[in-house]
Amino acid sequence: MEKIVLVLIVIINGMFGFKFIQDILKNKEEMKQEPGSNIFLAISSSIIFFFSTFGISDFAISTILYRKKKLVSDKKLPGTLNTQCVIPVAVMALAYISVIKVDPVTLIVCIVSQIIGAYIGPRFVVKLEPKIIRKFISMGLLIATAFILAGKFNLVPSGGTATGLSGAKLVIAAISLFVYGALNNIGIGSYSLTMATIYALGMNPAVAFPIMMGACTFSVPIGSMEFIKYGEYGRKITAFTSTFGVIGVLVAVYLVKSLNVSMLQWVIAAILLYSGLSMIIGDIKAKKAEVAQA
Structure with missing residues (x-):
């Protein structure tokens, strides 16, 4: 089953690569006129x-970098991202699935759930207030960070070595990944959320990487080919x-592969804290901007 997933990743992303090469060959003169030095783009x-x-x-x-450097218009920014x-x-996805062992059934269920969420979720998500969703998610990320840190300081039991899920935990993971796939469509990334979920369900923190990258590598190319079709990207x-x-x-x-679980928990705690605080700060800035505009 793992080999099938790897083959499908190559096929789907190969289709994107073919479309992309066709497009840049057709529009190579226009591409040369786009802003940004080669050295800067290579390093960034x-x-x-x-x-x-x-x-x-x-x-x-x-988003921050491209807007500051004026490398792409706001109209083409979503497609470029x-x-x-x-x-x-x-x-x-190919690297993580190959080097980090994860139960194939758990991997497939999570990937399929996020793809379905990304496909049919928007029709439900658009009815919700994005600000409310972001507030709940930012608080959830901070709570997840506190939970990890509490475990590191032996305030609560911590750990988790499982590489797969079954029963109720697998159902919880499937529902969670479905929701995260839907939330991607309103600009809320699924990486930190997936990390928090995997950790909370008692799995090895490293397992979050093949799951979250595997889910994204199937859902993103499909939409990206549409951006290529209409030329709305950098x-x-x-x-x-x-x-x-x-x-x-x-x-x-290579660094993730060589990190031990204890160190990886610190890395994940830092990422969750960064994500939660950045969402809260972003909401505060947005609110100030609205007040100033009014």
């Missing part, structure tokens, strides 16, 4: 996806992230 691509491999949102980092991560995330940025971004991924994967 490696750094962005180095951190992304640890679960830190490449969407968030890229999606297309640029397809190949690096595929490499992440071709130059995507070309650099598809090459130099992969270098950052491979370096980070």
Whole structure:
């Protein structure tokens, strides 16, 4: 089953790669006119996806960087954020699934659940207030951080060595990943949420990586091919992230593979804390901006 997943990752992302190469060959002159020095894009691509491999949102980092440097218009930003991560995330998924052991059934259930959530979830999610959702999620991430730290300081039992789930825990994981897939469509990343869920269910923290990367590498390419179809993305940025971004991924994967579970728990706690606080700070800034505008 694991081999089937790996083959499907190659096929689906290979389809994206074929469409992308076709498009840049057709529009190579237009791509040359796009802003951004080659050296800057090479370095930034490696750094962005180095951190992304640890679960830190490449969407968030890229949005800040590309807007500040005026590398892509706001109209093309959503498409760029999606297309640029397809190949690096595929490499992440292939590497993690190959080097980090996870129960195949658990992996498949989680991947399928997130794909379904990403596909049919928006029709339900759009009815909810994004601000309310973000508040609950930010608090949830901070609570998850507190839980991990409490375990590290022996305030509560901690640990978790399981590489698979069954029964009620597998159902909880499936429902959670379904929800996370839906939330991706309103701009809430699933990396930190998946980490928190995996940890809470008593699994080895390292198992979060093949699960969250595996889920994303199936759902993102489909939408990205639509952005390519309509030309609503940054071709130059995507070309650099598809090459130099992969270098950052491979370096980070080696580090994750060599980290012991105790160290990885500290890394995950830091990521969850960063994600939760950044969401709260973002909401505060948005509220101040609304007041100032009014």
